[in-house]
Amino acid sequence: MYFLYVRVVKARELPAMDITGSLDPFVEVRIGNYKGITRHFDKNQSPEWNQVFAFSKDRMQASILDVVIKDRDLIKDDFVGIVRFDINEVPLRVPPDSPLAPEWYRLEDKKGEKIKGELMLAVWIGTQADAATPVDSTHAISAVMRSKVYHAPRLWYVRVNIVEAQDLVPTEKNRFPDVYAKVQIGNQVLKTKTVPARTLSALWNEDLLFVAAEPFEDHLIISVEDRVSPGKDEIIGRVIIPLNSVERRADDRIIHSRWFNLKKEKFSSRIQLRLCLDGGYHVLDESTHYSSDLRPTAKQLWKPPIGVLELGVLNAVGLHPMKTRDGRGTSDTYCVAKYGHKWVRTRTIVDNLSPKYNEQYTWEVFDHATVLTVGVFDNSQIGEKGNGTSKDLKVGKVRIRISTLETGRIYTHSYPLLVLHPTGVKKMGELHLAIRFSCTSLANMLYLYSCPLLPKMHYVRPFSVTQLDMLRHQAMNIVAARLGRAEPPLRKEVVEYMSDVDSHLWSMRRSKANFFRLMTVFSGVFAVGKWFGDICMWRNPITTVLVHVLFLMLVCFPELILPTVFLYMFLIGVWNFRYRPRYPPHMNTRISQAEAVHPDELDEEFDTFPTSRSPDLVRMRYDRLRSVAGRIQTVIGDLASQGERIQALLSWRDPRATSLFITLCLLSALVLYVTPFQAVAGLAGFYIMRHPRFRHRLPCVPINFFRRLPARTDSML
Known part of the structure; x- marks a missing residue:
């Protein structure tokens, strides 16, 4: 990527413009419709700016560069002098060439005639890797600041x-x-x-x-x-x-x-x-589900890295306009990537809805069960409205779990940037990334699968959930404060968004999403149960007969049960290899239940904590929350009741039931002692899979007995 760099160094012998004989000079660098402005000096005829502006060569629509010195005035700035350059004659400088030395240029008036005063400039065409001088971040139209690397504190x-x-x-x-x-x-x-x-x-x-x-x-x-x-x-x-x-x-x-x-x-x-x-703990300063580092604080406990992660932030396309400038929508975006203690920030691409970053970063990987997070933000500190108090707006982010990457493979993929707004989910554009995970020690990486996820101290002297939440909040505040003191600062809203600081707050949408995730996880179990129910009901006689034959073989040769199970899982894994994911996963609106979320649920999710809504609205949401929590409470109570009934079998809470059960256990022990296991297993299996004509619609005796056992619900207030 090539840029036109303009370094404004200083001026001398500038003419006086005001009645008092003074001059308040500043420089306006202009090419086509784009311009950059230096700071101004009060009553100074020999000012020194030493500022650099960068203009994207791909977006330049003019062939003449104008560098104008003006006098700051209350109503209208006065023209002092100008220096013009033909873009076609500007020299090309490619690092590691030596920096281009600035030269003195004589000022001209509007008619092109030489006037009093000189301006020291350096004008060249270079790449984004040019290391001549830091680029000024005030009004440059393309790369307004260099990429920065930040290190979070230990x-x-x-x-x-x-x-x-x-x-x-x-x-x-x-x-x-x-x-x-x-x-x-x-x-x-x-x-x-x-x-x-x-x-x-x-x-x-x-x-x-x-x-x-x-x-x-x-x-x-x-x-x-x-x-x-x-x-x-x-x-x-x-x-x-x-x-x-x-x-x-x-x-x-x-x-x-x-x-x-x-x-x-x-x-x-x-x-x-x-x-x-x-120092034996890992200080949790981000969401537990998306941890980018799991090492303990004490360096003597660190293990050698298992690999290197390389990230190329290429470009973004189709970005949604985040602000209005000159009557049109635009964005001034930059990317932030976080992994471990190292945070990186690309330069800001100004006034561009399809920015090209083309920057590359590397990290050492100590545990592949970690997550790389890349976020895109709109810089609100640029221009006249960038007073430092406005927040940088979030455009979207991408999470990539290192364990989902194949070793040595280069992934180049465009990831959707999805953000949930109070009005619903929006696609803000796409981010094109290049990622490669290179393994330096395959043995160490495979050994990690047998190690605990967190350091030893988390299991020897664990913290309570309340302590962890409180300490995580404090740690995040410390990291945000430290990164906010850098130059340029990583602002607090950026750190919070990258660290998912609000992931623990209540959300009806998240609750429904987690419920459906749970149902999806158990859908396989439910499907197997339904299939076995069809077998028992003889819905497909051929399949049922085959299952009976397979069952009889396993009963006669019980040593084949475990080999058959593991062989079956091996075959399923081999069969699924052809359907393996080709790219790392990205944000999914369907899984997140963000496609058809109710507006009131969104408003509740974006409400402040404590709430700022009216009492009537809060009462309605509280009643809804009580309704949802009541259903959850009922499910948890039912699960607890089943466990308590199992305990009641031998606890003599119901003396008659316990007497019947222990008598049955004694008889079962005697029968099983004299009866071969194959015969018992075969009879039990054929009884469970018996034909429907031998079945009753009423529940069987064991189920009736179990349901009559007492639980501790009688002791509940």
């Missing part, structure tokens, strides 16, 4: 075990303090339970968990406070501990406690703490 879990505190002096001498400990790291604040200090000592022994990022900028602040009255707390003492001084561990070894002094004015209490940075 996150740690901070475990604070508050054991006890001693020598607690109350603020009021006539009462014992009701104390609690408050721990703060940055914006994260947690408190222990409140306990009465009857002996001027308090015992908690509570674990509090936080997330911190390297380099550690925030300190660990621990304070013990006295709850004097509701809404009024007094600080008894406080200690500030730098996180760099906290012990790090990569396993579950015991951390020895330490005493710290709590200082406040004249008094000095002390508190016993166990502090550690837990």
Whole structure:
């Protein structure tokens, strides 16, 4: 991809334009209908800009480049001078050529005559790999900024075990303090339970968990406070501990406690703490279903990479206009790719609904059960309206699971960009990607299939679901804050969209989608059950006879049962090879239940949390939620009842039923002891598959007996 680069360096000896003899100069770079504008200087006749603009050579519709110096004015900017270039005579520079040196050009007036003042410029044609100078991001019409690579910070879990505190002096001498400990790291604040200090000592022994990022900028602040009255707390003492001084561990070894002094004015209490940075966990900072990294924090636990992932962001086509400029719809798009700790951002292609990026990135792969996410966004920080407060708009994203890629194969495929709006699902265009996963160690990759998905500590000392949700939220906020401090920043809305921060929120659409996914998973079981029911009912006598023969063979030769099952699965897998997927999966509106979603369900999904809708609408949605949850509650209760009936067989909850069952078990043991297994299995199978004329419409005796067993529903309020 070739671009016309214009580097505006500085000017000298510019003529005075105002009555006061001053000049407020700026430069306008113009080619055809496109232009870029530098910043202006107040009262400066020798300004220095040193800005670079890039114009896509494919979109240039003029052969003359105009570089105009103007004087900033309140009503109309005054013309100072111009320098013209013929595009056909501009030199071509291809890296690794040396950068083109800027030259002084004499200004001309509108008639083409030389006037006072000179402008230093460098004009050349180069590729997007040109490394001469960073491209200005204000008004260039094509590549307004270079691609950037960001590294998310390394996150740690901070475990604070508050054991006890001693020598607690109350603020009021006539009462014992009701104390609690408050721990703060940055914006994260947690408190222990409140306990009465009857002996001027308090015992908690509570674990509090936080997330911190390297380099550690925030300190660990621990304070013990006295709850004097509701809404009024007094600080008894406080200690500030730098996180760099906290012990790090990569396993579950015991951390020895330490005493710290709590200082406040004249008094000095002390508190016993166990502090550690837990590096044996993987800090979850994204949706669990789409994790791009599963390594623990401690580097000594990292295993060597198993391969390399290469991504080529080629182009996008048919993009939906995201804004209006000069009376027409347009978009200023860029792509963001996230995998592991490495985030990348392509340059922004301005004013183009079919942008070409042609950029390539690589990542090391440590686990193939991870997901690469590529998102497309519209840059809202460009132009006069880009004041930094407007959010970058999401165009769509693509997820690719590494395990679905064949090793060494190059995939070039266009993926639909689908976004769910309050008005429904929309296709915003297509993104053309090139992907290759190269394996460096086949043995290590195959060995991973036998390893746990998460590091060992997640199973040795697991967190609760509530703790994981809270820690994930804190981790995402830290990553978004750090990436937002880069230049150019990865804005918070971009990080949240790429990390699926709202995937845990309630959605009627998602609930229905998950239900139908569950039904699809069990559809095979249901189909087998229906087929076996047809066999038992003799719907197809020929098939039923063949099944009887097969069943009799397996009964007579039971050692063939397992080989037959595994051989059958082998044959199914070989048969399905011809129908294997050719491309990685992409967003599917049918699976997501987004094709025929009700407008009110969409409005509920896009509602804020807490809600901002009217009380009547919230009441209606709450009643609907109660109805859906009631049906789910009934299904879960029925499953629990079946399990409790199985337990009731031997629990003597129904003494008569248990007596009958254990008597039957004794008789069965005697009969099975003297009767060959083949005979019992054959009789049971032929009885189940007996002809309909030997069947009754009423349920059989075992089912009736099982349904009469008691469950614990009688104890429910």
